[in-house]
Amino acid sequence: MRSHAGRRLTGGLAMFGLVAWLVAFAMPQNAHAEYADIVINNYADAAGMRPAVFPHWFHRIRFRCKVCHADLGFKFKAGGNQITMAKIIEGQFCGACHNGEVSWSVENCDMCHSGIPGTPTHFHGSTVQRLIAPPYQGLDANKKLSK
Amino acid sequence: MVMERAKKKSSPLIASFLLVFAGGWGMQAQAETGSVFADKGIIVLAAEVSSVNTFNVNLKKVKDPNAPPAEDGLRDVENPATHVLQHPKEAYVGLPKTEFGNHVDWVKAIDDGLLKPRWEKTDPTAEPFVLDLDIVRPVKASVPDVVFPHRQHTEWLSCSNCHPAIFIPQKGANQISMSAILLGQKCGVCHGKVSFPITTKSCKKCHSKPKPADWKPPLSEATLKNPWK
Numbered sequence: 001m002r003s004h005a006g007r008r009l010t011g012g013l014a015m016f017g018l019v020a021w022l023v024a025f026a027m028p029q030n031a032h033a034e035y036a037d038i039v040i041n042n043y044a045d046a047a048g049m050r051p052a053v054f055p056h057w058f059h060r061i062r063f064r065c066k067v068c069h070a071d072l073g074f075k076f077k078a079g080g081n082q083i084t085m086a087k088i089i090e091g092q093f094c095g096a097c098h099n100g101e102v103s104w105s106v107e108n109c110d111m112c113h114s115g116i117p118g119t120p121t122h123f124h125g126s127t128v129q130r131l132i133a134p135p136y137q138g139l140d141a142n143k144k145l146s147k
Numbered sequence: 148m149v150m151e152r153a154k155k156k157s158s159p160l161i162a163s164f165l166l167v168f169a170g171g172w173g174m175q176a177q178a179e180t181g182s183v184f185a186d187k188g189i190i191v192l193a194a195e196v197s198s199v200n201t202f203n204v205n206l207k208k209v210k211d212p213n214a215p216p217a218e219d220g221l222r223d224v225e226n227p228a229t230h231v232l233q234h235p236k237e238a239y240v241g242l243p244k245t246e247f248g249n250h251v252d253w254v255k256a257i258d259d260g261l262l263k264p265r266w267e268k269t270d271p272t273a274e275p276f277v278l279d280l281d282i283v284r285p286v287k288a289s290v291p292d293v294v295f296p297h298r299q300h301t302e303w304l305s306c307s308n309c310h311p312a313i314f315i316p317q318k319g320a321n322q323i324s325m326s327a328i329l330l331g332q333k334c335g336v337c338h339g340k341v342s343f344p345i346t347t348k349s350c351k352k353c354h355s356k357p358k359p360a361d362w363k364p365p366l367s368e369a370t371l372k373n374p375w376k
Contacts, residue, residue: 031220110228127339
């Protein structure tokens with residue numbers, strides 16, 4: 001014979017377990033943004049803005065790599081261009097197109113500054129990120145560690 | 148007393164749910180068991196089985212590779228404009244597919260005339276200077292030799308993007324290794340970041356020229372000079 005209290009305890013635990021199991025599998029394990037999306041957070045967080053997210057896929061549908069990486073002078077390095085809003089409104093970098101002529105203008109802050117605050121500058125889905133062991137840094141790195 | 152018996156009867160059920168916990172939340176489940184159920188032998192045994200024994204801990208598979216901006220884990224859902232941004236899946240309708248990267252074959256999309264990205268910022272009629280020149284690079288290991296096609300690259304890039312900063316335009320002047328590429332040098336400046344990534348499924352896109360039929364892998368020095376032979 002089982003008491004009501006015992007049944008309630010069992011049922012409650014079973015329900016809790018089921019809910020917890022569902023939640024654990026429904027929760028996003030990690031970011032799964034588009035391959036080659038870049039988060040740029042050189043200065044944004046410090047200025048009280050969300051980091052900027054650059055979607056490569058959207059831009060490569062419309063432009064060849066050459067337009068930005070040769071004509072506009074974007075270096076092939078995430079966070080390596082020291083882009084600031086001052087440069088953008090002068091017509092450099094993003095400002096070459098995001099000026100209200102080729103594309104929408106800079107007053108639409110949130111379209112780019114859309115990243116989760118605190119996200120560091122990085123290439124999303126890059127091969128280096130997917131390596132299971134961190135890449136070997138060479139003997140110099142070991143020396144620095146031992147100091 | 149009755150309560151006690153009821154608890155004991157239900158213990159295998161609780162244990163089974165704790166096992167599910169161990170799979171999902173690992174360490175957290177162990178901590179919970181330790182503090183609450185430590186005095187009930189069977190439960191502790193079930194939950195103490197290490198949570199690392201799952202299949203495969205290091206295999207990172209993305210369930211939805213082309214997630215909408217609001218669900219991509221990078222963008223802030225609190226940001227109003229996040230919900231205005233275009234969904235990649237909508238943009239990719241009708242484009243040829245691949246198994247890696249954005250899951251779009253960008254080169255084929257241009258070749259088939261499905262996409263016509265601009266070559267000049269404001270001139271939609273400007274055409275790229277396409278150089279149809281293949282460079283064959285022999286590879287020491289058993290994988291097929293590398294064929295570098297200038298054509299696909301010059302459809303997207305100008306010469307100055309790669310030459311001379313990344314590749315010296317001279318035969319034999321460039322030392323390239325897969326470890327350098329994986330760390331983002333040489334081909335890895337783009338491949339593995341924007342253009343197709345380095346995975347088991349993409350090896351043969353570059354390593355595409357089969358070795359001659361009589362080719363044998365060179366024996367390593369340690370084998371040739373083996374004193375125990």
